[in-house]
Each structure stands twice: as structure tokens, then as C-alpha cells.
Amino acid sequence: MTSIVAVQQVKKVYGKVHEEKTVALKNVNFQVETGEFIGIMGASGSGKSTLLNILSTIDRPTSGQVLINGYDITKLRGNKLSDFRAHQIGFIFQDFNLLEDLTVEENIALPLSLEEMSPKRIKALVTLISKKLSISSILKKYPAEISGGQKQRAAAARALITKPAILLGDEPTGSLDSSSARELLNTMTNLNQKDKISILLVTHDPVSASFCQRILFIKDGVIGKELRRNNLDRISFYHQILNEVESFES
Amino acid sequence: MVKKMTLKLALSGLKNHLKDYFILFSGLTISAAIFYMFQTLAANPLFLKSNTYLSSIVVIFNLGTFLLAIITFAYLNYANNFLISLRSRIYAMYLMLGAKSRKIAQLIFLETIVIGFLAILTGIVCGIILTQLISRLLIKQLDLSLIHYSPWNNQAILVTLIFFLFIFVFFALKNARKLVYTPILKLLNQEKTPVRAHKNPLLWGGEIIAGIVLLAIGYWALAHLDKLNVNGIFMAIITIVSGSYFVFDSLFLAIIQSLQHRPNFALKRLHSFTLGQLNFRLRDLTKLLAMISIMFALALGAITVGIGFHRDIATITNVCSDYDFILHDPSTRELDQVNNLKLTDTSVYHYKIASNKVYWLVDDFNLKPFNHVIPNGSFNPIKYSHVTGKQMLKDKNQWLSILQSYLGDTSTILPGGFLSKKEFETKTGKEHIINLYVLKNFMAEKNQIKPLVLADNKKIKLDVNRDSTQKYNMFFVINGMLSGFEFMGLFLGIAFLAMLASCLMFKILSGANNDMHRYQILKQIGARHQLLEYSIAQEIGTIFLLPALLGVVHVLFGLQMFKVTNLIYEPYKNLIIPIGIFLVLYAFYYLVTDFIYQKKVLRK
Ligand SMILES: Nc1ncnc2c1ncn2[C@@H]1O[C@H](COP(=O)(O)OP(=O)(O)O)[C@@H](O)[C@H]1O
Numbered sequence: 112m113t114s115i116v117a118v119q120q121v122k123k124v125y126g127k128v129h130e131e132k133t134v135a136l137k138n139v140n141f142q143v144e145t146g147e148f149i150g151i152m153g154a155s156g157s158g159k160s161t162l163l164n165i166l167s168t169i170d171r172p173t174s175g176q177v178l179i180n181g182y183d184i185t186k187l188r189g190n191k192l193s194d195f196r197a198h199q200i201g202f203i204f205q206d207f208n209l210l211e212d213l214t215v216e217e218n219i220a221l222p223l224s225l226e227e228m229s230p231k232r233i234k235a236l237v238t239l240i241s242k243k244l245s246i247s248s249i250l251k252k253y254p255a256e257i258s259g260g261q262k263q264r265a266a267a268a269r270a271l272i273t274k275p276a277i278l279l280g281d282e283p284t285g286s287l288d289s290s291s292a293r294e295l296l297n298t299m300t301n302l303n304q305k306d307k308i309s310i311l312l313v314t315h316d317p318v319s320a321s322f323c324q325r326i327l328f329i330k331d332g333v334i335g336k337e338l339r340r341n342n343l344d345r346i347s348f349y350h351q352i353l354n355e356v357e358s359f360e361s
Numbered sequence: 362m363v364k365k366m367t368l369k370l371a372l373s374g375l376k377n378h379l380k381d382y383f384i385l386f387s388g389l390t391i392s393a394a395i396f397y398m399f400q401t402l403a404a405n406p407l408f409l410k411s412n413t414y415l416s417s418i419v420v421i422f423n424l425g426t427f428l429l430a431i432i433t434f435a436y437l438n439y440a441n442n443f444l445i446s447l448r449s450r451i452y453a454m455y456l457m458l459g460a461k462s463r464k465i466a467q468l469i470f471l472e473t474i475v476i477g478f479l480a481i482l483t484g485i486v487c488g489i490i491l492t493q494l495i496s497r498l499l500i501k502q503l504d505l506s507l508i509h510y511s512p513w514n515n516q517a518i519l520v521t522l523i524f525f526l527f528i529f530v531f532f533a534l535k536n537a538r539k540l541v542y543t544p545i546l547k548l549l550n551q552e553k554t555p556v557r558a559h560k561n562p563l564l565w566g567g568e569i570i571a572g573i574v575l576l577a578i579g580y581w582a583l584a585h586l587d588k589l590n591v592n593g594i595f596m597a598i599i600t601i602v603s604g605s606y607f608v609f610d611s612l613f614l615a616i617i618q619s620l621q622h623r624p625n626f627a628l629k630r631l632h633s634f635t636l637g638q639l640n641f642r643l644r645d646l647t648k649l650l651a652m653i654s655i656m657f658a659l660a661l662g663a664i665t666v667g668i669g670f671h672r673d674i675a676t677i678t679n680v681c682s683d684y685d686f687i688l689h690d691p692s693t694r695e696l697d698q699v700n701n702l703k704l705t706d707t708s709v710y711h712y713k714i715a716s717n718k719v720y721w722l723v724d725d726f727n728l729k730p731f732n733h734v735i736p737n738g739s740f741n742p743i744k745y746s747h748v749t750g751k752q753m754l755k756d757k758n759q760w761l762s763i764l765q766s767y768l769g770d771t772s773t774i775l776p777g778g779f780l781s782k783k784e785f786e787t788k789t790g791k792e793h794i795i796n797l798y799v800l801k802n803f804m805a806e807k808n809q810i811k812p813l814v815l816a817d818n819k820k821i822k823l824d825v826n827r828d829s830t831q832k833y834n835m836f837f838v839i840n841g842m843l844s845g846f847e848f849m850g851l852f853l854g855i856a857f858l859a860m861l862a863s864c865l866m867f868k869i870l871s872g873a874n875n876d877m878h879r880y881q882i883l884k885q886i887g888a889r890h891q892l893l894e895y896s897i898a899q900e901i902g903t904i905f906l907l908p909a910l911l912g913v914v915h916v917l918f919g920l921q922m923f924k925v926t927n928l929i930y931e932p933y934k935n936l937i938i939p940i941g942i943f944l945v946l947y948a949f950y951y952l953v954t955d956f957i958y959q960k961k962v963l964r965k
């Protein structure tokens with residue numbers, strides 16, 4: 112198996128020269144294999160968002176190296192960085208990040224428009240992905256007119272339409288009710304198993320984590336423990352996670 | 362303790378938004394400076410009287426003050442909204458933390474007053490300096506004769522101070538009230554969620570047609586102002602204002618939405634995003650853009666009319682006199698000076714004064730016929746008749762009195778007659794010469810001939826204000842009459858432009874904080890930086906362009922008004938110059954807005 116993400120000795124310290132320093136990530140090392148569905152768990156303030164922001168190139172590590180699909184993302188700048196974001200990664204956030212003044216369809220099509228793809232192909236790909244995420248009926252609506260679960264699936268469709276190497280999610284179920292959360296996670300599991308899309312989630316929610324195949328626990332800026340689902344069913348895995356969280360976080 | 366907190370709170374905003382406050386403050390300062398400068402004109406009847414021969418100009422200046430006051434108010438309203446957009450979030454936060462709303466209201470009241478007061482003072486100082494500069498530069502450039510135009514004017518200072526203080530107290534009260542009565546949540550989250558426009562297509566089409574028809578009626582009224590008089594003006598104001606509103610509310614929106622539905626356009630690069638932004642923006646901006654198109658037309662119209670008056674000075678001067686300048690019994694030194702000028706024609710006529718009667722040598726006129734402008738009711742084209750001595754003899758009395766008018770103070774001399782060479786030589790009496798010159802370009806050389814003319818005026822004891830033979834004297838009178846209008850046209854035009862463009866600027870920048878989030882998302886999707894810049898330039902450009910387009914159309918049709926009322930001759934001549942000047946200034950505001958907006962929303 113080849114690894115799609117390799118994080119090596121990543122350190123992140125917040126605060127400028129004369130300000131008070133916060134060490135958000137001390138020394139983080141891990142790899143994600145191609146086709147994996149991996150979760151990173153930790154308490155609030157443990158550095159999950161910091162890590163995901165670094166992976167998604169929104170932020171840069173203070174030191175260390177991150178390879179995604181062969182690119183050393185800490186070295187990317189300018190147009191190379193934009194193109195990397197456009198082609199290699201897709202991400203979804205807790206607050207959806209849909210553009211409010213575009214319809215769902217326009218939102219999903221936007222990354223393809225950036226590539227100057229022909230309108231015909233764009234339409235075809237949008238139709239395809241929205242079927243997969245069961246949002247075909249709401250394509251003409253504006254984000255303000257649809258539910259949270261639909262918004263997150265629209266965001267996922269927009270993240271996936273360019274066929275990125277990996278889908279990154281920061282608490283994607285964080286603002287959803289439990290049934291929409293479950294639907295979204297099932298969809299993601301499907302995408303992972305049928306379409307072989309690599310997925311990395313960060314979450315503090317054991318239910319979300321139980322959909323993953325492997326879970327890394329982060330605490331005080333380092334990865335402290337790893338848990339594999341193997342052939343366990345989801346419910347049992349969920350209980351295993353609960354136990355782990357209790358012992359790990361105390 | 363509370364005082365300390367409020368002070369900290371007031372300063373915290375300043376520190377974080379230093380650039381924004383600078384923009385706001387300079388905007389307020391400029392408006393106060395402009396208002397002051399206009400007041401130095403309007404509040405100085407001495408200046409007005411001594412510069413113009415029309416008492417109605419005082420009325421016109423008051424009208425100008427009124428217009429300026431309205432637009433200043435509208436402008437300050439947008440500036441104030443900008444201030445609120447900077448502050449509401451932080452105030453709401455403090456309210457949530459338990460600060461008393463009365464305290465916060467007091468604070469924002471104070472803040473508005475303090476900013477306003479500082480801006481007025483700075484504005485007046487700037488106004489005084491600018492007035493000084495303008496009266497030096499512009500006036501020299503345009504040959505404006507503005508006497509008694511002093512930069513320091515107590516009444517202007519007082520009027521400006523009172524007007525702006527009144528407005529700022531009004532806004533301070535409004536802001537304080539708003540803060541107390543608006544729910545915290547709304548203050549915290551000013552972002553408006555766009556809602557779909559539910560427009561009945563039939564009504565929509567009707568609105569487009571109504572808009573165009575209303576504009577057509579307004580333009581028609583202006584083109585028939587000679588018959589409609591004041592009614593026409595009222596008619597035009599009502600129809601053009603409402604027509605502009607309908608056009609923005611329907612036509613431009615229809616164009617944008619039809620573009621949104623063309624995949625070949627909409628699905629290219631960031632077009633769908635830009636169109637989406639415009640679609641929601643335009644609806645929010647309908648009223649503002651309609652107002653701006655009107656103000657744009659007023660400003661451009663004022664500049665065009667100002668330049669038109671400037672051209673009229675030359676046109677009218679040109680047809681008032683037969684020759685470009687005249688010298689009586691020139692000395693050799695004067696003749697030397699004349700030789701340095703670019704002359705196209707010189708005539709020399711001899712006459713003798715014997716026992717208080719003037720006798721002309723008729724042979725001179727046969728040799729070199731006399732040029733005489735034929736009045737034909739209009740100012741162009743000018744036709745000359747070349748009158749020979751023989752022709753003059755046929756209508757002796759008329760020509761003797763015409764020639765008599767060339768001799769300055771004629772209280773002691775009477776027309777005598779025309780004499781042949783023989784008769785002239787034997788006539789006893791003092792012989793005189795009159796030299797009549799035509800220059801290649803009067804306007805270009807008028808400053809060189811000025812000393813010659815002034816000396817000649819003295820020599821023949823000319824009543825400058827009643828003379829029409831010496832062209833320079835005519836120019837002096839006409840220039841005095843029209844340069845007041847010209848100055849006001851240019852001044853109001855540029856002042857209006859500065860304020861209308863700033864209105865747009867403040868409106869756009871007020872939304873920048875909400876838009877930042879959207880550009881963040883686009884960056885995450887992988888839009889390149891240049892593409893984002895391009896998209897912003899396009900979006901803001903469209904918002905600037907649409908009212909400008911409609912404004913230019915207003916002006917093109919509106920100038921008919923001057924044509925039919927004959928207030929300006931050839932209002933359409935060289936129209937490209939005022940439009941050009943105007944668009945360059947307007948484009949400058951666009952670029953500044955674009956630059957600041959980009960700095961704000963694309964900030965890392
Ligand atoms: N921009 C920032 N500046 C300073 N400190 C920050 C910043 N972002 C996060 N932190 C700090 O870094 C630590 C990790 O935060 P974060 O990654 O957001 O945690 P999580 O997402 O797991 O809740 C926290 O202590 C937080 O206060």
C-alpha cells in the first residue's frame with residue numbers, strides 16, 4: 112500500500128515574536144494509506160483544527176514536513192498552492208462554507224469552472240455527483256433554502272467533484288442533528304468503499320469516529336494512541352472508542 | 362472602572378481599523394472642505410456682484426448650495442453607515458458581556474460627534490488651503506476673473522460649521538438610537554442572507570418598459586424646454602428619477618440573470634460567482650445606483666456646461682468686434698511690439714480732425730476694404746462684408762457713425778465726411794492714423810496685446826464697458842460675466858463627482874467585512890489570486906459602470922435643454938473633453954475603491 116498523506120515531525124506554535132506562545136502541535140507523525148477512512152480524535156483544544164488547517168494548506172506548520180500525494184505542501188506558494196487546492200484536496204467544514212449567493216448547483220460547479228472545463232462536461236459531472244450524494248432535487252436552491260444536512264452534502268459534492276486525492280473534514284457533522292449526521296457518514300463510508308476515496312476526519316464525537324477504519328488520538332499536540340477497527344461492527348467499535356476516550360483523556 | 366473600560370473600548374476599534382478610520386476621516390474632511398469652498402463663493406455677495414453683471418447669479422449660487430447640501434447629506438449618510446459597520450460588532454460583543462446599552466449608546470454618540478467635529482475642523486483648514494490653491498491655479502488657467510475671492514471667509518466658516526455640526530448631531534443620535542433598539546444578534550451578524558427575488562415575469566417586463574418609457578418622456582421634456590418652461594423641468598425630474606430607478610430595478614437585473622442562465626458564459630472561471638454577487642448586490646443597491654446615475658448626470662452636466670461657458674467666452678468675443686485689436690496713432694515702439702505678433706491682416710486708415718469734425722481718407726478704404734461683421738442672429742458662422750470706400754459713399758451717414766465708434770471718447774467731435782486724397786491733403790487740421798489688426802488667434806495672443814490695448818484705452822479715453830470695437834475690452838466684459846458660471850459649473854461638477862463616487866466607495870467598503878468570508882472560501886476551493894483580483898475588479902467595475910452609463914445617456918439627452926433654450930451655443934461641441942475629464946476622475950475613484958476592497962477581502 113502506498114501512503115497518500117505523510118506527516119513528519121510537524122510542530123505548530125501560535126503567537127508572533129513578542130506575543131505569548133501557544134504550542135498547538137508538538138510533534139505529530141502519521142501516515143494515511145490510499146483508500147483509507149481515517150479519524151483523528153481529541154478533546155477540544157487538543158490541536159485537531161490546527162492539524163487539519165495545516166493539511167488543507169490554510170495554515171503552515173512552524174516546522175516539519177507534510178506530503179500529500181507526493182507534494183510537499185509546506186513548500187507550495189502562489190498559483191502552485193491554488194492549483195494544489197483545486198486538484199489534490201477537497202474539504203468540508205463544520206459550518207459548510209457554501210457561497211450564499213450561488214445556487215447549490217453553481218456552488219458544486221465552481222471548482223470545475225476554475226479549470227475552464229466545457230459547460231457540457233461540467234453539467235454532466237454535477238449531475239453525477241449530486242445523484243451520488245442524493246441532492247439532485249435541490250440543485251436550483253440557494254443554501255439559505257435547504258437543511259443543514261443538505262448543505263453539508265452539497266459541500267461534500269463541491270469538495271469531491273474535482274476527484275481530489277483526499278477528502279478532509281473538520282467536524283463535518285458538528286452542526287447536524289444526529290440523523291443527518293448519520294446519513295452523511297453513511298454516504299462517506301459508501302464513497303470510501305465504492306469509489307475508493309481516501310477520507311480524513313477530525314472529530315471529538317465518538318459516533319462520527321466509529322465510522323472510520325482507523326483512529327488516531329491526539330492530546331497535548333502529539334498523537335498518543337491508535338485504534339484499528341479491523342472487522343469489528345460499528346457499534347462494538349463505538350464502545351471500544353468510548354472506553355479509549357475515557358482512559359486516554361483522563 | 363466603567364470609564365476606563367469605555368475608553369479602552371473606544372480606542373480598541375481605532376487601533377484595529379486604523380486604515381478604515383483613515384478612509385472615513387478623509388472622506389468626511391473632503392466633504393467639509395468642498396462645502397466650505399463653495400460657501401466662500403456663495404457667501405460672498407461682494408465677489409458675486411463684482412464678477413457678474415447678472416443679479417440672478419446669487420440665486421443660482423443659492424440653488425447650488427441647496428443641491429450641494431442634499432448630496433452632502435446623502436454622502437454623510439453612507440459614510441455613517443460605514444462607521445456603523447466598523448463598530449457594531451464590537452459594541453454588540455460588549456453588550457453581550459453585560460455592558461449597559463445606555464453607556465454604549467453614549468459612547469457611540471460621543472464617538473460620532475468627536476470624529477465629526479475633528480473632520481469639520483480639518484475640512485475647513487483644508488478648504489482654506491485648497492481655496493487659495495484653486496484661486497491661484499485654476500483661475501489663471503482659465504482666465505477667470507475672480508475679484509474679492511478671499512480664502513478666509515468668516516461667514517463661510519460659520520455656515521459650514523453649523524451645517525456639519527447639525528448633521529453629525531443628527532447621525533450621532535441616530536447611531537445611539539439604533540444601537541439601543543437593534544437586537545444584539547442582528548448587530549453581531551449583519552450579514553444579510555440573500556433571498557431569492559420572486560418577480561412576476563410579466564410585471565418585470567412591464568417594469569423594464571415603464572422605465573424606458575419614463576426616461577424617454579423625461580428626455581423629450583428636456584428637449585422641449587423652450588415650450589414647456591418650468592413644467593418641463595418638473596416633468597423631467599419626476600420621470601427621469603423614477604425611470605432610472607425602474608431601469609436599475611429591472612433592466613440591469615434582467616441582463617445579469619440572463620447571463621447567469623447562459624452556461625457558456627456563467628460556467629467560465631469565476632463568472633458564476635461574480636454574477637451571483639452582482640445579482641444580490643444590485644437589488645440591495647437599486648436606490649443608490651439610480652441616485653448616482655442622476656448625480657452623475659448632474660455633475661457631468663455641470664462640467665460640460667462649465668466648459669461650454671468657457672467656449673462661449675471665445676465664441677461671443679469673436680463675433681462682437683470687427684477687428685482683433687486697434688491702435689490709435691501708434692508710436693514706433695508700439696509698432697515694434699505689434700511686429701512680434703502673429704498677424705493675418707493689417708489695415709491703416711487716415712483721418713483728420715478739423716473744427717471738431719472727423720474726415721476720413723476714402724482712398725484708404727478703396728485700397729483696403731473695411732471688415733465688418735454681419736450680425737445674423739447666431740454666433741456661427743461669422744460672415745464679413747468687405748466694404749470699400751465707394752460702397753461707403755453710397756451710405757455715407759451709416760458708415761461715418763460706424764467709423765466714429767472707433768474713436769473712443771467722441772463727446773467733443775462729430776462725424777464730418779469722406780475726402781478724396783486731394784481734398785484730404787489740403788484740409789487743415791490734425792492728421793491721425795488708426796491701425797486695425799486681425800490676429801491669427803485672438804484667444805492665444807490676448808495676453809500679449811493686453812498692455813497695448815490698455816495704453817490705447819487710456820489714450821482715447823475709452824469707456825471700456827460700452828465699447829465693442831476693441832475686442833479685448835469685450836473679452837474682459839464677457840469673461841467677467843460668464844466665468845462665474847464657468848467656475849461654478851466646474852466646481853460643482855467636480856465636487857459632486859467626488860461625493861457620488863465616495864458614496865459608492867463607502868457603500869462597497871461597508872460590505873467588505875461580510876464578503877471577506879466568501880473570498881476565503883474561493884481561495885480554499887483553489888481559485889488563483891489573480892482570478893480573485895480579476896473577479897473583484899469586474900464586480901466593482903460593473904457597479905461603477907452601470908450608473909455611469911445611464912448618467913452619460915442622461916447627459917447626452919439632457920444637453921438638448923441648453924440647445925433649445927439657447928443658454929449655451931453648441932452644447933454638444935467637443936463633448937468628448939468634459940466626458941473624458943469626468944471619466945478619468947471617476948475611474949480614479951473606481952481604482953481606489955477596487956484597491957482598498959481587495960486589500961480588505963483578500964487579506965491573509
Ligand atoms: N490562531 C490561533 N492563535 C493562537 N492560538 C491558537 C490559534 N488557533 C488555535 N490556537 C490554540 O491552539 C490550541 C489548539 O486549537 P485547535 O487546533 O483549534 O483545537 P481543536 O480544534 O482540537 O479544538 C488551542 O490551545 C488554541 O487555543
Ligand SMILES: [Mg+2]
Pocket residue numbers: 159160161
Ligand atoms: Mg476545532
